[in-house]
Amino acid sequence: MQQSMYMAVPVFAFLFPLLMTPVVLFAGRRSGLLRNALALATASATFLAVVTLYPRIMAGEIIQFTLFEILPQLQISFRVDFLSFSLAALSAFVWLLCTIYSIDYMAREHAGSRYYPVLIFTLGSCQGIFMAGDFFTLFIFFELMSLIAYILVIHEETSQALKAGYKYLIMTIIGGLALFFGIIITFELAGTVSLNGGPLITETSTLAFIAFISYLIGFGMKAGIFPLHVWLPDAHPVAPSPASALLSGIMLKTGAYGLLRVIFHVFSPAVIQSGGWDKIMGVLAVITILLGSAVALTQDDIKRRLAYSSIGQMGYILLGMSILTEKALIGDIFHIFSHAFMKSALFLAAGAIIWKTGKRLVSEMAGIGREMPFTLGCFSIAALAMIGIPPLNGFLSKWTLGLGALEAGMPLYVLVLLVSSLLNALYYLPIIVPAFFGGIENEHQHGFNIQEATPRMVGPIAILAVATLLFGLLPTNIPFELSRLTAVFLMRGGPF
Amino acid sequence: MTWTMHLPVLIIVVLLCSAFISPLLFRWCRKASAPALLAALLGALAAAVALLVRLYRSGSFSYYLGGWAPPFGIELRADFLRVYMLLVLLGTGLWIFLFALRNLKYELKKEVLGWYYALYALLMASMAGMALTGDLFNLFVFMEICAIASCALISIKETRDCLEASFKYLILSAMGTGCYLLAVALIYMVTGHLNFAMVQQALPEAVALYPNNVLVAMALMVVAFGTKAALFPLHVWLPDAHASAPSPSSAILSGLVIKIYAFAMLLLFYTVIPASLLESIPVTEIVLWLATVGIILASIFAMVQEDVKKMLAYSSIAQIGYIFLGIGLSNRTALVGALYHLLNHSIMKAMLFMAAGVIIHAAGVRSLKKFHGLGRHLPLTLIAFTVGGASMIGLPGTGGLIGKWLLALGALETGRPFFVLVILASSLLNAFYYLPISVNAFVHPLQDGQQAFKPVPRLMLFSLAVGIAAVIFFGIASRPVVEFLEQAVQFLGP
Numbered sequence: 001m002q003q004s005m006y007m008a009v010p011v012f013a014f015l016f017p018l019l020m021t022p023v024v025l026f027a028g029r030r031s032g033l034l035r036n037a038l039a040l041a042t043a044s045a046t047f048l049a050v051v052t053l054y055p056r057i058m059a060g061e062i063i064q065f066t067l068f069e070i071l072p073q074l075q076i077s078f079r080v081d082f083l084s085f086s087l088a089a090l091s092a093f094v095w096l097l098c099t100i101y102s103i104d105y106m107a108r109e110h111a112g113s114r115y116y117p118v119l120i121f122t123l124g125s126c127q128g129i130f131m132a133g134d135f136f137t138l139f140i141f142f143e144l145m146s147l148i149a150y151i152l153v154i155h156e157e158t159s160q161a162l163k164a165g166y167k168y169l170i171m172t173i174i175g176g177l178a179l180f181f182g183i184i185i186t187f188e189l190a191g192t193v194s195l196n197g198g199p200l201i202t203e204t205s206t207l208a209f210i211a212f213i214s215y216l217i218g219f220g221m222k223a224g225i226f227p228l229h230v231w232l233p234d235a236h237p238v239a240p241s242p243a244s245a246l247l248s249g250i251m252l253k254t255g256a257y258g259l260l261r262v263i264f265h266v267f268s269p270a271v272i273q274s275g276g277w278d279k280i281m282g283v284l285a286v287i288t289i290l291l292g293s294a295v296a297l298t299q300d301d302i303k304r305r306l307a308y309s310s311i312g313q314m315g316y317i318l319l320g321m322s323i324l325t326e327k328a329l330i331g332d333i334f335h336i337f338s339h340a341f342m343k344s345a346l347f348l349a350a351g352a353i354i355w356k357t358g359k360r361l362v363s364e365m366a367g368i369g370r371e372m373p374f375t376l377g378c379f380s381i382a383a384l385a386m387i388g389i390p391p392l393n394g395f396l397s398k399w400t401l402g403l404g405a406l407e408a409g410m411p412l413y414v415l416v417l418l419v420s421s422l423l424n425a426l427y428y429l430p431i432i433v434p435a436f437f438g439g440i441e442n443e444h445q446h447g448f449n450i451q452e453a454t455p456r457m458v459g460p461i462a463i464l465a466v467a468t469l470l471f472g473l474l475p476t477n478i479p480f481e482l483s484r485l486t487a488v489f490l491m492r493g494g495p496f
Numbered sequence: 497m498t499w500t501m502h503l504p505v506l507i508i509v510v511l512l513c514s515a516f517i518s519p520l521l522f523r524w525c526r527k528a529s530a531p532a533l534l535a536a537l538l539g540a541l542a543a544a545v546a547l548l549v550r551l552y553r554s555g556s557f558s559y560y561l562g563g564w565a566p567p568f569g570i571e572l573r574a575d576f577l578r579v580y581m582l583l584v585l586l587g588t589g590l591w592i593f594l595f596a597l598r599n600l601k602y603e604l605k606k607e608v609l610g611w612y613y614a615l616y617a618l619l620m621a622s623m624a625g626m627a628l629t630g631d632l633f634n635l636f637v638f639m640e641i642c643a644i645a646s647c648a649l650i651s652i653k654e655t656r657d658c659l660e661a662s663f664k665y666l667i668l669s670a671m672g673t674g675c676y677l678l679a680v681a682l683i684y685m686v687t688g689h690l691n692f693a694m695v696q697q698a699l700p701e702a703v704a705l706y707p708n709n710v711l712v713a714m715a716l717m718v719v720a721f722g723t724k725a726a727l728f729p730l731h732v733w734l735p736d737a738h739a740s741a742p743s744p745s746s747a748i749l750s751g752l753v754i755k756i757y758a759f760a761m762l763l764l765f766y767t768v769i770p771a772s773l774l775e776s777i778p779v780t781e782i783v784l785w786l787a788t789v790g791i792i793l794a795s796i797f798a799m800v801q802e803d804v805k806k807m808l809a810y811s812s813i814a815q816i817g818y819i820f821l822g823i824g825l826s827n828r829t830a831l832v833g834a835l836y837h838l839l840n841h842s843i844m845k846a847m848l849f850m851a852a853g854v855i856i857h858a859a860g861v862r863s864l865k866k867f868h869g870l871g872r873h874l875p876l877t878l879i880a881f882t883v884g885g886a887s888m889i890g891l892p893g894t895g896g897l898i899g900k901w902l903l904a905l906g907a908l909e910t911g912r913p914f915f916v917l918v919i920l921a922s923s924l925l926n927a928f929y930y931l932p933i934s935v936n937a938f939v940h941p942l943q944d945g946q947q948a949f950k951p952v953p954r955l956m957l958f959s960l961a962v963g964i965a966a967v968i969f970f971g972i973a974s975r976p977v978v979e980f981l982e983q984a985v986q987f988l989g990p
Binding site: 071074140141162185 | 908
């Protein structure tokens with residue numbers, strides 16, 4: 001009985017939001033308040049459901065079961081291990097905060113009755129991705145999430161949004177097809193696509209290489225890896241800010257998650273290294289990091305700048321995967337956490353600024369820190385974490401990544417990390433410094449003229465900023481511990 | 497349970513009889529004519545289900561018409577494969593007829609409705625006959641009935657476009673049946689048989705003696721069925737015919753009629769022509785490449801169409817290519833994929849044509865450029881259109897994905913990953929022409945000059961809802977169907 005209850009949790013976590021979608025949709029026609037309450041309740045319930053798994057996961061248990069077979073030997077199955085749990089809990093948490101934030105932010109926007117159901121639906125499919133027990137299930141949820149997120153991207157229905165949305169849609173379809181190709185080759189070579197069976201492909205061959213490249217295209221598209229990032233800087237900024245936070249903070253990570261699964265479950269680090277495929281990832285990662293950061297420098301629209309910064313940061317995660325040592329992997333997974341907190345905080349803060357003042361351009365934001373000190377304070381913490389200032393979590397992940405690179409004898413990667421940190425500083429500091437100290441034309445502007453956004457918007461930003469600080473400061477914290485356990489679990493192929 | 501052995505012929509006879517009764521009923525007792533045909537279709541479907549039950553109990557069997565055993569009599573076969581096709585035919589046929597009941601009132605003159613019912617029944621009867629027959633000449637007879645009924649279903653609208661299209665169809669279709677008749681004659685010359693099983697036995701010897709006869713016969717067959725099923729480059733009649741016909745006719749022509757010819761070709765290739773012969777003549781290879789070119793080119797043609805029904809018609813050509821791809825790969829998984837895609841495509845294409853019919857009726861627009869904003873006024877219709885499009889692309893949760901998965905897996909199993917790429921490329925092309933329609937319909941505001949929307953009868957919306965449910969059902973509960981199909985293609989060997 002106990003057992004079956006825990007089995008039900010993953011199903012609950014993805015099915016409940018999916019089932020609540022029509023409820024929220026119809027509630028939205030009656031009353032906005034009821035709709036918001038239901039959406040919030042769904043996000044909270046999902047988060048709580050995921051959290052209840054914590055003791056079982058920490059005890060080293062892998063929860064897995066098959067729902068039904070969609071084709072012979074092809075199941076819809078679920079599995080929760082360290083990696084699944086880490087990301088599922090992270091995404092549910094950030095989703096909850098963004099839902100709270102949305103209540104006030106979206107009150108001014110149109111079509112809330114469309115926004116909330118979609119928000120809840122993507123939450124469900126995102127949980128489905130992280131808890132999928134095989135690649136086919138993962139593929140189904142991955143496509144569902146990506147396609148439905150299109151509605152978030154075009155929410156504002158401006159011609160700019162529609163154009164970005166169309167690009168997003170086509171790229172998503174291409175990514176999905178590439179993924180389909182990779183999965184079907186895996187199925188043909190191994191006879192199964194389950195995550196349980198250990199490495200599915202144990203030797204390199206042309207077909208295996210094609211599969212690897214397909215996976216890299218499919219998941220890399222989502223993660224915004226160069227040269228497949230082109231949709232990202234258009235699509236992320238045009239969405240409403242809470243949706244941008246989720247797109248950049250969480251949905252990008254589904255790509256990284258998929259790649260981790262590919263590296264450790266479809267192939268194995270040994271196969272990847274023997275084929276020299278880690279080099280491909282390494283080169284792409286370096287280009288992605290430098291390109292993302294460099295282009296971010298030139299952007300004046302704050303959300304576009306943040307979007308390019310996301311590309312650079314996803315490059316770090318890919319870099320960690322290409323190094324393939326335990327240390328680098330810890331840094332890699334911890335960076336998934338860090339970036340989710342930092343980037344969501346930044347997008348939400350940027351959203352609060354836009355919501356309150358209507359200013360989107362960095363050049364117009366001088367002096368804004370004296371109007372919204374709290375929001376900008378949180379923005380600064382997250383931005384400093386991006387740069388990698390100790391003791392913030394961004395520093396910890398970069399440090400661990402750097403150590404991993406040195407361990408593997410690749411000091412060049414450390415240099416790349418440093419250069420990118422410098423670039424990060426170059427494009428984040430010019431937002432922060434003038435915000436607090438700039439824009440003074442006469443004496444009486446010196447004081448604070450506080451016009452903060454509502455508490456329901458500032459609250460989530462503050463929580464994320466505090467998380468950024470705490471998870472860097474505390475010597476042992478849950479995300480770092482989870483990252484360590486996950487890395488050990490993946491590298492050694494077993495719990496602990 | 498002896499009466500159940502008469503079921504195969506009963507299905508054909510019931511449908512044929514209702515074809516004769518329909519116009520009479522329409523003249524004398526107008527109200528009863530549509531329910532009578534509905535009852536006949538339901539009865540035929542029930543009989544097909546009973547046939548399935550019998551197959552599970554006592555295996556496949558042959559039925560000799562009039563008790564005359566071959567070589568003198570005509571044989572009807574009932575095995576898993578044929579009954580599968582029968583179920584697809586009758587299920588989809590019944591569903592399309594439900595839609596037609598309301599839709600035809602807007603598309604046709606009242607006087608011709610009785611004739612339409614008669615033709616519909618005739619078409620269903622001939623297709624059921626093609627699915628069941630085990631005799632080459634009998635197949636020819638049903639093909640002719642089918643061709644004439646289809647032409648009449650197009651030209652019944654009596655507009656200039658329809659007449660032109662149906663005339664074109666009639667000519668090309670007659671050429672197709674002519675080729676088939678020649679092929680049958682050539683085979684009869686060298687084997688002395690018309691029965692499927694007997695021809696199969698006699699062919700290896702005949703090939704040794706008269707290789708050219710058999711070679712020409714096979715070529716003629718590919719041309720015949722290629723024309724009928726719109727295999728590239730013999731597809732030229734299809735876009736006009738399917739686009740100009742009344743919407744229910746388009747639905748049944750695109751959904752079922754082209755499929756039954758592909759199915760007949762499959763039967764001939766795998767149950768009449770011996771495997772050794774198929775291996776020595778690269779006919780499957782030819783079909784494979786024609787299908788590939790068809791899939792890609794037809795998708796590109798579809799992209800530039802402005803008329804919604806023309807676009808759907810070109811899309812049908814691409815999709816029939818998938819089925820030929822499965823036939824050409826001659827591998828069990830691919831064949832199962834082709835048959836599964838046959839089911840899926842008949843549902844989704846029929847649904848898309850129905851949705852187009854509703855849009856043409858309610859909003860009065862045919863041009864895809866004028867679809868802006870329709871989603872807010874005809875939500876269910878446009879959702880049906882979107883689901884159909886999603887299934888064409890092969891998005892998860894729809895039957896299209898399963899069919900593509902099986903086809904692609906079959907291609908990989910034969911060691912030809914190139915054809916997986918073809919399938920993927922075509923999916924992408926499908927995305928290019930299906931997605932913008934849905935996006936425009938739901939996102940953009942209505943265009944100026946859009947007339948007021950006419951109300952849509954409930955029955956039409958109900959048919960669309962059934963279609964949506966079916967597409968999703970076959971995308972999720974695919975396992976039993978696929979296992980059934982694997983059993984059905986046992987003849988192909990492991």
